[in-house]
Amino acid sequence: MNECEECGSELPNESKFCPECGAKNLTPQASLNDQEDDEGGGCLFITVGLAIISLVGGVIYFFLASPSQEEAWNDAQETNTKASYSLYLEQHPDGENKSIARSKIKKFTNVERVKSALDDYDFKKAKNDTRIKAFHAYVTKYPNGRHIQAAYKGAWKSAQRQNSSAAYDAFLAKFPASEYRAVANSRAITIYKARAAESLNKVTKSQNDIRNVKVKAAKQKREAAQRASSKKTGCYSGDCSTSPMTRVFEDGGYYKGEIDINTGEPDGQGYRSFADGSSYEGGFRQWEYHGLGRREYSDGTSYTGGWKGNKRHGKGHYNLKNGTFFEENYTNGEIFGPGKSFYPDGGYKKGVYVKGKLNGSGTRVWADGDRFTGNYKNGEWHGKGRYIWADGSMYIGDYKGDRRNGVGKYYDTNGELSYYGNTIDNEKVDEGNGKLWSKIADIGSRVRKATKEKRRRRRKKGLF
Numbered sequence: 001m002n003e004c005e006e007c008g009s010e011l012p013n014e015s016k017f018c019p020e021c022g023a024k025n026l027t028p029q030a031s032l033n034d035q036e037d038d039e040g041g042g043c044l045f046i047t048v049g050l051a052i053i054s055l056v057g058g059v060i061y062f063f064l065a066s067p068s069q070e071e072a073w074n075d076a077q078e079t080n081t082k083a084s085y086s087l088y089l090e091q092h093p094d095g096e097n098k099s100i101a102r103s104k105i106k107k108f109t110n111v112e113r114v115k116s117a118l119d120d121y122d123f124k125k126a127k128n129d130t131r132i133k134a135f136h137a138y139v140t141k142y143p144n145g146r147h148i149q150a151a152y153k154g155a156w157k158s159a160q161r162q163n164s165s166a167a168y169d170a171f172l173a174k175f176p177a178s179e180y181r182a183v184a185n186s187r188a189i190t191i192y193k194a195r196a197a198e199s200l201n202k203v204t205k206s207q208n209d210i211r212n213v214k215v216k217a218a219k220q221k222r223e224a225a226q227r228a229s230s231k232k233t234g235c236y237s238g239d240c241s242t243s244p245m246t247r248v249f250e251d252g253g254y255y256k257g258e259i260d261i262n263t264g265e266p267d268g269q270g271y272r273s274f275a276d277g278s279s280y281e282g283g284f285r286q287w288e289y290h291g292l293g294r295r296e297y298s299d300g301t302s303y304t305g306g307w308k309g310n311k312r313h314g315k316g317h318y319n320l321k322n323g324t325f326f327e328e329n330y331t332n333g334e335i336f337g338p339g340k341s342f343y344p345d346g347g348y349k350k351g352v353y354v355k356g357k358l359n360g361s362g363t364r365v366w367a368d369g370d371r372f373t374g375n376y377k378n379g380e381w382h383g384k385g386r387y388i389w390a391d392g393s394m395y396i397g398d399y400k401g402d403r404r405n406g407v408g409k410y411y412d413t414n415g416e417l418s419y420y421g422n423t424i425d426n427e428k429v430d431e432g433n434g435k436l437w438s439k440i441a442d443i444g445s446r447v448r449k450a451t452k453e454k455r456r457r458r459r460k461k462g463l464f
Contacts, residue, residue, distance in 0.1 A: 069092045069095045069096065069097075072087075072088045072091050072092055072095070073088060073092075073095065073097050073101075075088075076088040076101065080104075081108070082104075082105055082108035082109065082112075085101040085102075085104045085105050085108075086101075086105060088101050089101050089102070089105075116146065119142050119145050119146050119147065120146065120147075122138050122141060122142065123138055123142075123145070123146070123147040123150065123151065125138075126138040126151065126154065127150075127154055130154070130158050130161075131158060132155045132158045132159060132167065132170050132171055132174055133170070133174070135151045135152075135154045135155035135158070135174075136155065136174040136175070138151050139151050139152075139174075139175075152175060152178050152179070152180070155171055155174065155175055155178075156171065156175075156178065156180045156184070158171075159171040159184060163187075163191075164191065165188045165191040165192050165195070165365075165371075166363075166373075168184045168185070168187050168188035168191070169188055169371065169373060169386070169388060171184050172184050172185060172188070172388060172392075172394065173386050173394070173396060176394060176411045176415040176417075177411075177414075177415035177416060177417075178415065181392060181414075181415045182392065185388070185392040188369075188371075188388075189369040189390060192365050192369055192371060193346075193367075193369065195348060195365070196346035196347060196348070196365070196367045197346065199325075199342035199343065199346055199347065199348045200342075200344075200345075200346040200367075202325045202342045203323040203324065203325050203342055203343065203344050203346075204323070205325075206319040206323050206324075206325040206342075207323040207344075209302060209319060210300035210301065210302070210319055210321065210323070211300065213296045213297070213300045213301075213302050214298075214299075214300040216277075216279070216296065217276075217277030217278060217279070217296065217297075217298045217300070218277055219277075220273050220274075220277045220278075220279060221275065221276060221277030221298070223252070223273075224251065224252030224253055224254075224273065224274070224275040224277070225252055225275070226252070244256070244257055244258050244259070244270075245257075245259055249275075251274075251275040252275045253272070253273050253274045253275045254272075254273050255270060255271070255272050255273075256270060256271045257269055257270020257271055257272075257284065258270055258284070260286070263286070265286045265287055266284035266285075266286070266287055267284060267285055267286065268283070268284060269282065269283060269284070270282075270284045272284075276298045277298040278295070278296055278297045278298045279295075279296050280293055280294070280295045280296075281293060281294050282294055282307065283307065288309050288310045289307035289308075289309075289310050289311075290307055290308060290309070291306070291307060292305070292306060292307070293305075293307050299321055300319075300321055301318070301319055301320055301321055302318070302319050303316055303317070303318045303319075304316060304317045305317060305318075305330070306330065308332070309332075311330075311332050311333035312330035312333050313330050313331060313332060313333070314329065314330060315327075315328075315329055315330075316328060316329075316330055322344055323344045324341060324342065324343055324344065325341070325342040326339065326340070326341050326342075327339060327340045327341075327342075328340070328353065329353075334355050334356050335353040335355070335356045335357075336353055336354060336355070337352060337353060338350070338351075338352055338353075339351065339352075339353045345366070345367045346367035347364070347365050347366040347367050348364075348365055349362065349363065349364045349365070350362065350363050351363065351376055357376075357378050357379035358376035358379050359376055359377060359378065359379075360375065360376060361373075361374070361375060361376075362374070362375075362376045368390050369389075369390030370387070370388070370389050370390050371387070371388055372385060372386070372387045372388075373385065373386050374386055374387075374399060375399070380400075380401055380402045381399040381400075381401075381402045381403070382399055382400055382401070383398070383399060384397070384398065384399070385397070385398075385399045387404075391413050392413045392415075393410070393411060393412055393413050394410070394411040395408055395409070395410050395411075396408060396409050396411075397409055397423065398423075403425050403426050404423045404425075404426045405423060405424055405425065406422065406423065407421065407422055407423075408420075408421075408423055410428075
């Protein structure tokens, strides 16, 4: 029960007027109920208002933010990807171009399946081939392929199987940013240093040989002088018509060995000493060096190998005064064919020689681990080449006159491409233009591929 605010009489809970004095009374309960009614009405009003605002906002967003069907379709065609057509269907599931969009998506899906199948086939082909260049061909063709990491590992295993400096260098050149590059460079340097030690041993042996030749030459020179002063010439043994025989010359030099009994001239194995202390021992034919023989010069240098008509001919070893040691092939006195040079510092060089100079593919290695592999012309670096420093940094590009000249790529010690551009006399001249050269190279690569594909199709059709 509640009380009247005017007279204090008791009021029923639902009564708004006092039965005793007739005054209007808003009891606390009534007031509370009214208040709740008022609040309920206000909440309802707010809820309805928010709903209307959301609806209007959604409509506005739909018309302003969502592209029209025509715009969405134009965007999809311009982009022309599976994702763009899927977005069109998402925005306009019942659009008038839905059938075309679904057909496009199906086509892209089929193309992706074909590409995946070709990707798998080419990787399997490279895996069966096992060579580094086969894996590199796969990576070049599929830079984002499904088996990129497996291709890297396959190339690395191939290098490990060969376990040669050439294989590790080839791996570094083909996969400069590989995670195995540091190990590959380290192993290559280890092998190079082992070869450098072998080279140094050959040079040391060559230097010892040079000292012995010098001592021998000095002794022979003294003996030749004594013979010349004695004025005794002609035959010391034999009658110069029987074989073997010894014949002394006016300058103190002499020949001792086999002769042709019909002509009296040297023929076969013999020894020829000269007045200056130099000598030759080996095959003779009518006073000319012929066959295998060794020529020792008065300055200590020497050549051991094939001879023909007094000229070096065939395989031979040649020692220079400073200890440089050559293993080369000769033709009529000039170096032709494969050859190797070993230097006093432990470095070495190998390649193909033409008329005494390197021409074509060759390699030069220094004792500290630096090495060059590439094309030579008249003994100089010329054309495409690769230079790897001992720390693993690398240059791949054009050379001319023993220097970096032309377009090339520089890689840092981590295998990251640091510069791609033009170089003149070992100096970079297009700093910052690497992207431009990269685009040019990419365009050139695509043109070459398109031309190759065009020729292949023409051959298939029998056009040429």
